[in-house]
Amino acid sequence: MTIPLTSRAREIQARVRAFVDAELIPWEVHAEMHEGLVPEHVWTRMKEKAREAGLDNMDMPAAMGGRGYTMLEQAVAQEQTGRVTNALGWCANNPLRWMLEACSPEQIDRWIKPLMTGQRHECYAITEAGAGSDVDAIQATARREGEHYILNGEKWHVTSANLADYMFFQAKIEGGPNDGSHALFFVDHGTPGVEIVRTPAYTHNYRAHHPIYRFADVRVPASHRIGAEGDGMGFTYAWFRHERLMIAARCCGSAERLIEEATAFARSRIVFGQPLAEQQAVQFMLADSVTELFAARLMTYETARAIDAGADVKTAHAQCSMAKLYASEMAGRVADRAVQIFGGRGYMRENVAERFFRELRVDRIWEGASEIQRIIIANGLLKRGAESLVG
Ligand SMILES: Cc1cc2nc3c(=O)[nH]c(=O)nc-3n(C[C@H](O)[C@H](O)[C@H](O)COP(=O)(O)OP(=O)(O)OC[C@H]3O[C@@H](n4cnc5c(N)ncnc54)[C@H](O)[C@@H]3O)c2cc1C
Structure with missing residues (x-):
């Protein structure tokens, strides 16, 4: 990996990746074939192991019993949960910091703290x-x-x-x-x-x-x-920014998994007497995919890092939209290419590319569809200039 990360972020990345590989990925196909469910004792274990991996309460301050992760550390962790299908990565409780700013002490006790402990959802x-x-x-x-x-x-x-x-x-x-x-x-x-x-x-x-x-x-x-009457939209924007950036991170994780799996398949699959990976047309699909992933990851990490450094909120709002727009569309293209590389196998629900091909589609719709992200980005560009967005 060529992207500079602190040793703490690297440690979080390695820990969450190991958890996802050991506890979640082995259950994807079962979940797919059972309407998204795994046996209840497995789900309980996933939640326990997620806590051990430091995947819960990431945005909550340490003083409140949260992990107190920076935005970049959260992006790095969420990216790893994006590597698994069937939303098995949603096994950790992650209330958001804006809730503490928005809610009264009584509301925090009744509705937010129990989210942290998993007693309420x-x-x-x-x-x-x-x-x-x-x-x-x-x-x-x-x-x-x-x-x-x-x-x-x-x-x-x-x-x-x-x-x-x-x-x-x-x-x-x-x-x-x-x-x-x-x-x-x-x-x-x-x-x-x-x-x-x-x-x-x-x-x-x-x-x-x-x-x-x-x-x-x-x-x-x-x-x-x-909060007060009239505060509703402000809270919604705060949470959109966070969630859009985390969608971008998870899309990077999904793309990485797809590239790894499609590359491994292309190496081992023999067609016309030689590995598929030796066909330049296949190499080009993989090359485009990994290049786009690199760009999306840089954008996501840099947006997170800038927020941690106190970026202007309007600039951050537009950059979160840029990261979500680019990463979600990138992941969709990568999934499409992966299905093509897997051929008929890529159309089987037991195949990771087939599942991601379906599941990633919604990342271009929820938390603001791609067109809405473009409108936000264009507004930022027209009001504050390109320098504020990419300078
Ligand atoms: C699986 C799933 C889970 C969801 N979870 C939640 C949830 O938990 N809570 C919740 O409140 N919502 C949730 N949503 C809703 C989601 O946020 C909306 O679907 C999304 O914001 C788009 O709104 P819409 O579906 O009404 O599409 P519309 O607003 O009707 O838009 C339809 C299409 O037109 C495009 N469009 C709209 N305006 C313009 C424009 N000005 N220029 C160009 N194109 C435009 C849109 O981009 C979209 O492609 C969820 C949606 C899905 C699919």
Whole structure:
């Protein structure tokens, strides 16, 4: 590896890689064939080993009992979890630091600290049938009634809702001085009026489902509101930045695994009397893949390093979009080439390239689709110039 990393980052990288190789990768095919599930005792062991590998609470400060990793260290660790399919890398609890800034001490005790210990699990209900890319188009409402809010709306693609016991629910305030502004709320599963509409099937086979939820006159105490009325979008942006960068990191890990596996296959597969790897057309696919991975990894690490060094938040916002855009599109191209190199085997669900080919597709859609990342990058370029983004 030619990219400079601190010895602590290298140590995290080696530790997480060893965990992924020993504990997660051996269970991928089983998960694929069992709707994303592994036996419960295996899942428990994965969670324990993830903790031992230092993969949990990475963004939380050490003073709170978290790992206190830098952004670069988190990217390096997440990259390794990207090497496994079927979302088995999601076996560690990773609440985010913005939650500590946004939540009251009571909220931290009730909803955030139990995330750190794995006693509670969260999910995010923002997207709606008519509002995905354009978050401001949400129609969910929060109406104040005395010391309560009445929540209404329907939320789509609520990832992990089947494993969670509460939601972050985003709505627009209805009435009062902040009418039309966004706010975020904690909503516990089981609160009267929260009901599952249906659980659609998706392209991937993950333990975590993405149900549609209806909220009909859901009454929550005002103390469930996160921050002030009008703060909702600010929190969402903070978490988008973090998540987009981590998607970029995981896409780099996926691409690396694909390149390793496709290269090994090309060396061993004999076609027309010689290894496939000796065919220049195959070499070119591998060469393009590893070159693009190098570029994506540099971009991801450098964006993380700049955030650690206190980068301007607007520049960081655009650079996280650049990293997500480039790395997710790069990984999609690498997966496509890997399927081609594996030939018919690459179309079998037991093959890693087939699974990544399907699973990586969503990285160009969720947390802002590629077109939305381009809009953010173009805005940054037009307002602050190329120097601010690449200088
Ligand atoms: C598996 C999965 C899990 C998800 N998990 C969650 C979750 O946990 N919580 C949650 O709240 N949401 C979640 N989402 C929702 C996700 O964030 C949205 O799907 C995504 O933001 C895109 O929104 P949309 O699907 O409504 O597409 P739309 O906004 O309808 O866009 C459709 C297409 O048009 C393009 N487009 C939109 N505007 C423009 C423009 N101005 N110029 C050019 N092209 C444009 C988009 O890029 C996209 O390609 C999840 C989605 C999926 C698929």
